[in-house]
Amino acid sequence: xxxxxxxxxxxxxxxxxxxxxxxxxxxxxxxxxxxxxxxxxxxxxxxxxxxxxxxxxxxxxxxxxxxxxxxxxxxxxxxxxxxxxxxxxxxxxxxxxxxxxxxxxxxxxxxxxxxxxxxxxxxxxxxxxxxxxxxxxxxxxxxxxxxxxxxxxxxxxxxxxxxxxxxxxxxxxxxxxxxxxxxxxxxxxxxxxxxxxxxxxxxxxxxxxxxxxxxxxxxxxxxxxxxxxxxxxxxxxxxxxxxxxxxxxxxxxxxxxxxxxxxxxxxxxxxxxxxxxxxxxxxxxxxxxxxxxxxxxxxxxxxxxxxxxxxxxxxxxxxxxxxxxxxxxxxxxxxxxxxxxxxxxxxxxxxxxxxxxxxxxxxxxxxxxxxxxxxxxxxxxxxxxxxxxxxxxxxxxxxxxxxxxxxxxxxxxxxxxxxxxxxxxxxxxxxxxxxxxxxxxxxxxxxxxxxxxxxxxxxxxxxxxxxxxxxxxxxxxxxxxxxxxxxxxxxxxxxxxxxxxxxxxxxxxxxxxxxxxxxxxxxxxxxxxxxxxxxxxxxxxxxxxxxxxxxxxxxxxxxxxxxxxxxxxxxxxxxxxxxxxxxxxxxxxxxxxxxxxxxxxxxxxxxxxxxxxxxxxxxxxxxxxxx
Amino acid sequence: xxxxxxxxxxxxxxxxxxxxxxxxxxxxxxxxxxxxxxxxxxxxxxxxxxxxxxxxxxxxxxxxxxxxxxxxxxxxxxxxxxxxxxxxxxxxxxxxxxxxxxxxxxxxxxxxxxxxxxxxxxxxxxxxxxxxxxxxxxxxxxxxxxxxxxxxxxxxxxxxxxxxxxxxxxxxxxxxxxxxxxxxxxxxxxxxxxxxxxxxxxxxxxxxxxxxxxxxxxxxxxxxxxxxxxxxxxxxxxxxxxxxxxxxxxxxxxxxxxxxxxxxxxxxxxxxxxxxxxxxxxxxxxxxxxxxxxxxxxxxxxxxxxxxxxxxxxx
Numbered sequence: 001x002x003x004x005x006x007x008x009x010x011x012x013x014x015x016x017x018x019x020x021x022x023x024x025x026x027x028x029x030x031x032x033x034x035x036x037x038x039x040x041x042x043x044x045x046x047x048x049x050x051x052x053x054x055x056x057x058x059x060x061x062x063x064x065x066x067x068x069x070x071x072x073x074x075x076x077x078x079x080x081x082x083x084x085x086x087x088x089x090x091x092x093x094x095x096x097x098x099x100x101x102x103x104x105x106x107x108x109x110x111x112x113x114x115x116x117x118x119x120x121x122x123x124x125x126x127x128x129x130x131x132x133x134x135x136x137x138x139x140x141x142x143x144x145x146x147x148x149x150x151x152x153x154x155x156x157x158x159x160x161x162x163x164x165x166x167x168x169x170x171x172x173x174x175x176x177x178x179x180x181x182x183x184x185x186x187x188x189x190x191x192x193x194x195x196x197x198x199x200x201x202x203x204x205x206x207x208x209x210x211x212x213x214x215x216x217x218x219x220x221x222x223x224x225x226x227x228x229x230x231x232x233x234x235x236x237x238x239x240x241x242x243x244x245x246x247x248x249x250x251x252x253x254x255x256x257x258x259x260x261x262x263x264x265x266x267x268x269x270x271x272x273x274x275x276x277x278x279x280x281x282x283x284x285x286x287x288x289x290x291x292x293x294x295x296x297x298x299x300x301x302x303x304x305x306x307x308x309x310x311x312x313x314x315x316x317x318x319x320x321x322x323x324x325x326x327x328x329x330x331x332x333x334x335x336x337x338x339x340x341x342x343x344x345x346x347x348x349x350x351x352x353x354x355x356x357x358x359x360x361x362x363x364x365x366x367x368x369x370x371x372x373x374x375x376x377x378x379x380x381x382x383x384x385x386x387x388x389x390x391x392x393x394x395x396x397x398x399x400x401x402x403x404x405x406x407x408x409x410x411x412x413x414x415x416x417x418x419x420x421x422x423x424x425x426x427x428x429x430x431x432x433x434x435x436x437x438x439x440x441x442x443x444x445x446x447x448x449x450x451x452x453x454x455x456x457x458x459x460x461x462x463x464x465x466x467x468x469x470x471x472x473x474x475x476x477x478x479x480x481x482x483x484x485x486x487x488x489x490x491x492x493x494x495x496x497x498x499x500x501x502x503x504x505x506x507x508x509x510x511x512x513x514x515x516x517x518x519x520x521x522x523x524x525x526x527x528x529x530x531x532x533x534x535x536x537x538x539x540x541x542x543x544x545x546x547x548x549x550x551x552x553x554x555x556x557x558x559x560x561x562x563x564x565x566x567x568x569x570x571x572x573x574x575x576x577x578x579x580x581x582x583x584x585x586x587x588x589x590x591x592x593x594x595x596x597x598x599x600x601x602x603x604x605x606x607x608x609x610x611x612x613x614x615x616x617x618x619x620x621x622x623x624x625x626x627x
Numbered sequence: 628x629x630x631x632x633x634x635x636x637x638x639x640x641x642x643x644x645x646x647x648x649x650x651x652x653x654x655x656x657x658x659x660x661x662x663x664x665x666x667x668x669x670x671x672x673x674x675x676x677x678x679x680x681x682x683x684x685x686x687x688x689x690x691x692x693x694x695x696x697x698x699x700x701x702x703x704x705x706x707x708x709x710x711x712x713x714x715x716x717x718x719x720x721x722x723x724x725x726x727x728x729x730x731x732x733x734x735x736x737x738x739x740x741x742x743x744x745x746x747x748x749x750x751x752x753x754x755x756x757x758x759x760x761x762x763x764x765x766x767x768x769x770x771x772x773x774x775x776x777x778x779x780x781x782x783x784x785x786x787x788x789x790x791x792x793x794x795x796x797x798x799x800x801x802x803x804x805x806x807x808x809x810x811x812x813x814x815x816x817x818x819x820x821x822x823x824x825x826x827x828x829x830x831x832x833x834x835x836x837x838x839x840x841x842x843x844x845x846x847x848x849x850x851x852x853x854x855x856x857x858x859x860x861x862x863x864x865x866x867x868x869x870x871x872x873x874x875x876x877x878x879x880x881x882x883x884x885x886x887x888x889x890x891x892x893x894x895x896x897x898x899x900x901x902x903x904x905x906x907x908x909x910x911x912x913x914x915x916x917x918x919x920x921x922x923x924x925x926x927x928x929x930x931x932x933x934x935x936x937x938x939x940x941x942x
Contacts (some may be wrong), residue, residue, distance in 0.1 A: 131887075139756065274731045325898060431753030433730070440679075440747045447885040455879030459872045466868070498887050499816050506895070509876030510827060511867040517834070520865040546837045549782060550830040556774040557826025561819060564767035566760065567671075572819045 002600035012593045022487035025125040028114035032084035034108040037073030039246045050074045056094035062087045086472035109251035126490050130499035131444050134438035135268040140428040142261045147233035149425030168193045182221040190215050233426040244279050286331035315386045316452045323375045328365050331537040333358025339412040342404045348412040349404035359399025367395040376403050401447040448501030465517050469609035472514035477591035484582040497571035507579030514587030520544040523613050555580050640852035643912035652907050654797050657804020669814035669934045674757040676718040676729045680744040685711040694740030707724040709886050764818050790913035791832040794905040802897050820894035828902030832910045843924045855911045
């Protein structure tokens, strides 16, 4: 009765082999490596890049432990971190001769040191969370109302040029909160404008208001357009973050959307949070607006009441300036920004390239405003600064613009980097930050490992002492549970955190429950006078229902944590839930297979080594059952 | 080796009232502490900044405090944790503007006034996140309770499901009571521990209830208290060994796990100890008082046949 068909043994054996193979990579540790990946979409990393890496290393006289090419980039391993650092410098020099405009991301990384055949089976070590490997975690909140306002601002500029093209006279276009208000002098123009807008601006819902001389058309964004803008804003921001982080040189950054309006950024191994935050948090964008130089206006502005539609700014290192609120061009129209020098004055400058729409607008504006001044503003964290406000001498076509004016070379580099990295579609705020030092990470791994090991050993010693051979089988089943759980975590590449390690320990502590239930049942049946073989069979049979019930209730709690938890709670829940599943398998199937192997074949089994079974006291109920 | 050589069923149910009164007193105390002292919520829930630094030598806390005040920080706390070299600095939320930058400013202040500190960990949580976490935590608790009640009601009987939930919720309140009474820090991982305990100690009730159901089906002529006594007595050996094993694991975490796992394992320890007590000695009497009886488990048809022939496996 205690025999398994062959297929069951085979299943158990396959599961254990699978567990062993996928757990294996965790024992090989990691070797330091340098990773080269592309910083530009147009640039592909291929075999030639690999050859260049080899060449660069050979040129610097650095020996490597192997170079590999994968979809992420070229990775070269080294025997220690000193060589790794030297190699990084050498490769950096070879690949990015111009440090202000990097073509490639050269970053330090750690690669698994497990043999090739394991890696080709997709057997990788567990993916460690930031609290175990050190690094920075940011949660960024995208300011959606900000994105909508920004969109409305540029829409009102579009409307202005649209109405002018159609020769429709209006009395002013202004954004008031979440609406754009267009004033008209007569009803015919308003009707005509309403038709034009209806045809050309599908995103807007139009409503008429006012009477007599004061006729208005009120445009608001349609809800679905608002939703589209929000989706676009978050995508654009993620893109921009990707670009900016590329400039930081991080090996395996994680940039993901979380919920409707949040972005998670994880930078493993980054310690300089100030720099990272600086790069991430800078919401620099460019705006080109006209300067109001009408006489007396600036005095009024400085006195605290600037003329309608203008704002006072201070020019970099210079005098106050009255700038119109109306935006001519924004950084969205920018395709490239490079630091350089002014051809005539030799001052540091930033050269901008505009896209075709931007180039056209710029051409129109410069043509219409020859002799006037134009302000180039750098908007950072909602605060604007006039970088320069040159006088327009001639019409500027071709979309090439140069910003210069009281900048140092370093500043020019910075401005160019920020502009090039793309502007954010909406401002973002850091609402959560976690930084873990590398030594704390290593300490956390050790703590988690020690807790699990000592706990496991204590349980093993007790189980073997108390249940003897059957106890040993329970311990082996528990060990196979650990093996399967680690294998599953490695295979799924689920992020392992310190709470996750705690969950492994706790799962082991709880998983032994199933075996205790079974063993106690077997003892009980023996006590009631059953033959050993029958007792084993009955013990497993009867305990199974209980094991199932108790694990399902635990699983309900685990799933709730998984659904509602975030951060550390989620890390705990993932491991906890997986652990419950593996523990049912190992406690019931694996231990049974072993018991069957040990005892199942003996026809006349007289004794099961399950420790002392106290037979004297038969409880009232057992007595009745027998009678 | 065998720990429990029990000759007769222990008459637990005779003392049912005593157990419940003890548990009621603990419960009331826990509620009292929760109401008067409240939970000492971690930065994760309240929002704010937490900075952990390590010094090579013993840290001079006065110097660190001086550095903080000098640089215009207010309402901060500076304390040792773990060892005399580790210092933890907490800052409350200020205007949203500069909160995210506080970590760097503190490090600059320390570098100037109390040099030698290396940054171990910074945690900054904005106000909106903390509120969400608290809401999600409450929601998770609710889902666990409802989920377990539905499962137990379908698998056993509504009386069992109510008794188990009352017993286990009271564990949760007691754990929270301890955290309030001693003002231990209640963090996200403690919340995880509390919910894990909820699932875990229901476990315990399930094992006993399973036995109750089996005994009702198999043995006739026993009163309800006798059945409960028998169920508890015959599982007590397993109860002690299982919880002992889990507790050994938790103890190992308590000793080796360091600061991060300390309160997590402390919550588990309390949960396990009270979990045994409540799910055995509180849940069972509740089932009895709710009026559980043999008829609820025997199908009418089978009642004519001999109950004992039923093999007692799960239905």
